[in-house]
Amino acid sequence: MFKRWSAVTAVAVLLSVSFAVGAASASATTYANFNREAFQYSSTLSTSQEANRYQVMVLQTPNTSLVASLHKANPRLKILMYQDMLVSRSDDLSGNTVCTDYATDPSSWFIKSQNGSRILLPGSKTSYLMDPGASGYQQACMQHALALAQAGGFDGVFFDGVASLLTLELPSGTTSPKYPTSSSWQSAMLSFLTYAGASAHAQHKLVVGAIAASTVSKGLWAQWTTPLDGSEEESFTDGGPGTAQQIPFWSQKLANVAWSEAHGKYAILHSYNTTVAGNTYGLASMMLVAGGYSSYSVSNANYGASEAWYPEYTTAQQLGAPSGAYRQLSSNGVYVRKFANGIVLVNPTSRTIGTFSLGGTYSGSGYSNIKAVSMGPTSGLILLGSGPGPGPGTGPGTGQPRAKRATKAKPKRAAGCVIPRLKHLSLAKARRAIAKSHCRLGKVTRKRSLRRYRGRVLAQSPHARRRFEARKKINLTVGRGPGKR
Numbered sequence: 383m384f385k386r387w388s389a390v391t392a393v394a395v396l397l398s399v400s401f402a403v404g405a406a407s408a409s410a411t412t413y414a415n416f417n418r419e420a421f422q423y424s425s426t427l428s429t430s431q432e433a434n435r436y437q438v439m440v441l442q443t444p445n446t447s448l449v450a451s452l453h454k455a456n457p458r459l460k461i462l463m464y465q466d467m468l469v470s471r472s473d474d475l476s477g478n479t480v481c482t483d484y485a486t487d488p489s490s491w492f493i494k495s496q497n498g499s500r501i502l503l504p505g506s507k508t509s510y511l512m513d514p515g516a517s518g519y520q521q522a523c524m525q526h527a528l529a530l531a532q533a534g535g536f537d538g539v540f541f542d543g544v545a546s547l548l549t550l551e552l553p554s555g556t557t558s559p560k561y562p563t564s565s566s567w568q569s570a571m572l573s574f575l576t577y578a579g580a581s582a583h584a585q586h587k588l589v590v591g592a593i594a595a596s597t598v599s600k601g602l603w604a605q606w607t608t609p610l611d612g613s614e615e616e617s618f619t620d621g622g623p624g625t626a627q628q629i630p631f632w633s634q635k636l637a638n639v640a641w642s643e644a645h646g647k648y649a650i651l652h653s654y655n656t657t658v659a660g661n662t663y664g665l666a667s668m669m670l671v672a673g674g675y676s677s678y679s680v681s682n683a684n685y686g687a688s689e690a691w692y693p694e695y696t697t698a699q700q701l702g703a704p705s706g707a708y709r710q711l712s713s714n715g716v717y718v719r720k721f722a723n724g725i726v727l728v729n730p731t732s733r734t735i736g737t738f739s740l741g742g743t744y745s746g747s748g749y750s751n752i753k754a755v756s757m758g759p760t761s762g763l764i765l766l767g768s769g770p771g772p773g774p775g776t777g778p779g780t781g782q783p784r785a786k787r788a789t790k791a792k793p794k795r796a797a798g799c800v801i802p803r804l805k806h807l808s809l810a811k812a813r814r815a816i817a818k819s820h821c822r823l824g825k826v827t828r829k830r831s832l833r834r835y836r837g838r839v840l841a842q843s844p845h846a847r848r849r850f851e852a853r854k855k856i857n858l859t860v861g862r863g864p865g866k867r
Contacts (some may be wrong), residue, residue: 469542515570538588612648666762742769
């Protein structure tokens with residue numbers, strides 16, 4: 383158990399003790415924890431290796447047979463059952479991936495459009511949007527999810543679809559009279575999460591939510607995570623177009639993870655980056671605030687069968703306990719955190735940092751016995767070695783560094799729209815990526831396409847990686863079938 387729990391409210395402490403919330407599996411020796419979300423499970427590892435590699439796993443109900451053996455190999459592993467709380471699917475009447483049975487769902491549980499009709503999730507012919515503020519739906523959803531989790535031996539439920547904005551889920555041109563504003567929608571979602579947390583805890587189960595676009599409203603992460611046992615940040619340092627996409631949101635996301643650590647909540651971090659350098663940057667960013675509750679995903683490119691394990695992951699597990707909180711070097715702005723056996727360094731900016739002294743001899747991240755290093759844009763280093771570490775910083779590193787001495791305060795630059803790469807994504811995923819990039823969806827044109835491209839983005843304008851002012855419109859061409867619309 384961790385002393386920081388003393389700062390958590392009495393209720394949260396009780397829940398943490400009762401349900402073993404946290405990273406007891408590895409935190410005694412390492413703060414580098416990992417998670418895996420496998421929606422099409424397979425592994426080249428043995429059951430024991432698989433179970434002991436992770437702090438948290440998310441599985442779908444077809445993989446229920448694996449739960450007992452994974453728990454036997456590592457009793458401390460938390461295995462969560464996937465459910466999408468925002469939709470009811472006409473092709474999943476058994477509720478393997480959703481909470482309720484579409485065939486018997488009352489009309490009042492569905493979100494209605496301005497025309498009074500049910501709303502299909504963009505790009506889907508079977509997934510209809512449900513109303514998280516409807517008390518009957520809340521009760522039915524939790525009753526089903528908890529019964530399924532209990533029967534399968536899961537530790538709890540992982541809810542997908544926890545959307546910060548309803549507009550992320552609506553087809554172009556569709557509105558919902560019941561939720562005309564973001565605040566009305568967020569109140570409804572908070573109502574669902576509060577009920578979900580209380581229901582799960584009453585049955586000694588965990589509940590975690592995947593919050594989409596967590597940075598759109600100040601304090602949203604803390605507010606929505608409070609009734610839960612944790613939250614997922616799906617695009618921690620890369621939502622798909624590259625690490626530069628998340629530069630405007632890096633500080634807020636790091637603060638969100640630090641909040642979760644301080645309050646004994648899981649922070650399940652995922653990146654769509656597929657490179658060693660990109661994932662070293664993501665893991666190093668997490669390690670700046672890691673305290674046993676945050677974990678980094680090995681399903682970096684997707685949530686399929688593959689696992690990506692890089693040498694830096696093993697290096698991070700050898701760092702030992704942190705010597706203190708992170709700090710920011712006054713000389714160049716690099717973020718640094720020292721550990722018993724090494725250091726972690728992060729440059730979360732778009733500029734290159736020139737060579738600077740490490741204050742000791744270190745190895746790792748492709749280097750051997752170095753005493754100085756330079757850092758490229760959006761890069762991280764995870765190094766083992768000896769020495770006091772880089773020179774004086776600007777503050778104690780309690781989550782936000784002290785402001786540097788300046789003669790004149792500079793206005794904070796507003797977050798811009800960095801165009802994400804959307805080609806071949808489903809329309810629903812494209813909408814989420816657009817919102818996370820602080821852009822907005824423009825005109826959607828349907829074009830006849832091969833079957834495998836139906837419902838997926840064929841073209842976009844502007845092209846990926848271009849930067850504009852916030853809320854720049856992105857026009858899409860989406861594949862469709864041969865019939866009339």
